[in-house]
Amino acid sequence: MKEEQIIRELAEEAISENNSLFLVDVKVKGNTGNQKVLVFVDGDEGISIDECSRISRKIGSELEEADFFSGKYTLEVSSPGLDFPITLHRQYMKNVGRILDVEMTTGTKEEGELLEVNNDAIVLKGKKENRSLKFEEIKQSKVKVSFK
Structure with missing residues (x-):
């Protein structure tokens, strides 16, 4: 989807000044006039709320300046969370030592x-x-949550 690619580029630019951050995924949901933009960013040592806010402001101002969406939209920048599948090599590296459920x-x-x-x-x-x-044989991996 073209929208997601443009937002992906804006997000990559917004995180480029911090080498420990990386973009995990971008999703655009909903219909024209009422869309939700989800940007998932992670970091080698995690990501703070302040960093998510900074990235959100940067992406949001670019979208507003370009009048990218007709109608209202919601922009959310967050870390992927534990229930989000691991998709990137860098995410695997970050989770060495943790228990994984692999499908x-x-x-x-x-x-x-x-x-x-x-x-x-x-x-x-x-x-x-x-x-x-092998990565090519993995459909999905998730960190197993333990409450011990």
């Missing part, structure tokens, strides 16, 4: 501590032996 393209599920991230695979700690899972 494979075959439909099988894997769970284990993320030990290592390579260019083409991740390594999960297994009960008997460690397992290497």
